[in-house]
Amino acid sequence: MDDLLADFVAETREMLEASEGEIIAWEADPSDKSRLDTIFRFVHTVKGNCGFFDFPRLERLSHAAEDALAEVRAGRRVPDAALVTAVLAIIDRIGEMANAIEQGQELPEDGEDALIAALEVNAEIELNAMGADGAVDADNDAADPVTPSKSANNAPDNAPAVQRSIRLPVDLLDRVMSGVSDMVLARNDLAHRLRQAGNQPTIDGPFERLTTILTDVREAITRMRMQRIEHLFGAFPRLVRDLSSELYKQVMIDLEGGGVELDREMIEMIRDPLTHIIRNAIDHGIETPSERLKNGKREIGLLSIAARQSGNKISLVISDDGRGLDEAKIAEKAVANGIISKADCDALNREEILQLVFEPGLSTAEKVSSISGRGVGLDVVRDNLEKVGGSIRVASTPGKGSLFYLQIPLTLSIIAGLTIEIGGQSFALTQSYIEEIIDLANGNFEFSNAGETALVTFRGERIPCLSLAEVLGVEAELAFDKQVLVVLRMANGDMFALAIDRIHSHGDMVVKPLPPAIMATKMFGGTTLLEDGSPVLLLDIPQIAFKMGLVSDARSQTFPSVDAVPAANTSTNQHVMMFTDFSGRSKAIRLELVQRIETIQSDSIEGDDGAVRAVVAGEILPIIGLPEEGDENAKQPSGKVRVLRLSDGSSELLYAVAKVQDAIELTGDLVAVDDVPFTEAMTLVEGNSISLIDGHAIFAKFGSTPRLVNTLTCLLPDSDWAKTMLAPLVSSAGYRVTHSAKSSADIVITLDQDAPSDVGISSSGLSVIQLRSQPDTEIPKADRPHSIYRYDRDGLLAALRLAGKGEAA
């Protein structure tokens, strides 16, 4: 069932349960005003929700009850037993209908008119017929107009087992959740101790089981509270569409990071603030299409919302490419509205003035529109966010757009992280920030300095490079050129590289908040325990970037402008990965093909010439690029081998290289070569000629065949030979195998059948392939074409292909 609907039913039922006591008390004393109010609120809420969900009958009922109760509240009507009964009957009916809705049934048939009629003042006569005091005794009186209440009482009992939901206090969930995270930590501790104690089968078994259970429970618990932020994002495209058409603007919305999970409660808390910021952006930020064209922008404005998780915080960046905030106007307004004195205002820098938009009573819009601009807004947004421990900041470039940077806390979370080492100490990094990891010892990267800032060239862009050792004020163990660079991408799209000593491992981490004394460093977002029980600090990347001045105000990089994207695609410059092969030659391969760079053990490579395979990450893949045996010039690989994992989208293969160099952009002309196998072209890179590997050719030759989408079925003889020898061959050729004559098959393979028929398509459209046990030399020449020797692999495969083609045609 729809989430919203389930919520509605749950809420209705909950209110029903809560108001039951009130209803009975009201029945005992109809003049009790406070009881009346409770019941009135209930029907009123139901009425409101019904209108929203389009349940006209439910709405009519609750509306009638509301009307009658409103009369009583206004003192125009005296509550009597008849009215009480009628209202109660309606409330029962609402409960009944809620059950029906939950089970997806039609609402129970009519009787509503009678119920509503019973509410009328002149309905007394009718009701009097039912009993002396008009007490709810409907169950005993079948002729009574309020009988539907009978079925209402029974309905829940008959309810089939639908997925029921219960509501729990958030506190309780919190407690369970922190209990489970502590259990995970305790388990890790125990795991460490068990490892120290050595193998103990009697303990290891149950411990494994405990681990599995704990993983399950943890996942369930996490899901209990978490919701993907998509749920919140889902409503935005519509909101943007409606607003922009109302304001005669064209706005495109770009949502990123929908997979970030957030506490359900937190999602509710940020719904209004986000909506408000979006409204503001469209109303004030983004210009009309004509104005945009005049300013040299695309007619369509861009609004982008990106969510990232970082430690126990979620960062949300909402940016638009509109006219930006007008600093002078904000300052002027702030002074005029008495928010700040002129002298104070003059002392502020642009950044600080911009933050004044969050002060109460400031609106820079000249006209008050129906959408926003009444000066109640951003202050409320900030208050609401601060209430939940979040923060908001605005940055803006005049004419270019503005950027709202929100941070919302997660009290406790489990994140995917990476442990790294610098200066002999371990730290953790949130994995979602990591764009790429570059081993400096393994390739030459272009570094340059702009003033004091070190820059590294990464995929053709110069990005700032920070030394984590410097940031933290510790001593790095390795020289810079031996370090590892972690390229990080911030929520707003800015990138920077962080130089660290080495990478340890990655895994799930339970992040716990840090005490204020450590938070004050503004470098750490939380702490987590490693498997060996030692605590590590989680680096707060946004804070570090902000502290080092790496967060740009210009939102130009938040998403590449739409114009730029097709331009990049049509550009003739191609990105390639440069590497050195085992003969010491530099070669290049298109970057798009390179999936990953892996390191494998040389003993995991096996096979004889032509069909060498290697095991990587539990998969067996063909491997090429290895030096030929006996090649004197080539350096034979030993120990660890670097391989490029290539993929054409459906199949994968490995390319062994001696050394990975760098990813570069090809600028020189490509000179096609025909005579060198597997080489597409030659080109010049920094004056040296480099051969570009022909991806098409290597995949054509070595790529493992992707499975046919529409697999053909082969019916094989029901013999041991067919099962053990033939079936694997046929299925590895990409055909489904069956032995049962009853199942439908596209191709039939027979063995030593007496009645010889032609290889190929039989009259029924079924392809039949005949196999025989005698080799070609042992049978008359004339009989040979009719059947295939059963160990003639090539012949069989050719026949299968032929049959398959006939099928496809």
Added chain:
Amino acid sequence: MNELLLIATVAGRRCAFHATSIRSVIELGKITPIPGTADMVLGLAAMRSQTLTVIDCARVVGESLAAQDGEPLPADARAAVVDVDGYAYALAVDSIEDIAESASDVSKVLGGFGKKWAAVAHGMVETSDGPALLLDIDQLVSSTTRTDRAA
């Protein structure tokens, strides 16, 4: 009167904590240093899968006896584990003597205890083994952030 106190030595002086606020006393093992914090914050330690922030009490009162700069803590360094505002801290002290009963109310001393001591002390209490300075755990912990701001 007759309150249970944990008697410890901080920077060579006899001090006391309210025993009821102490969760446990642990031997500090490996401490993970935290770059960028005030030097009275020694780092993080783990206790039964819980992370503790280790505060060097001696440094809070301006002395540095529990651990000299750069020197590791003695292997048997002890700390009192306390909870403040939902966070667990380990207060590293020179040594922990015993649990004692207070024999007097908390009292002030003419001339005070010295500025830094006074900031973190409730006052003086008498025990059967002599007087001790009763330390205020909340103040001890919050002094770590205060100094940071001043710096």
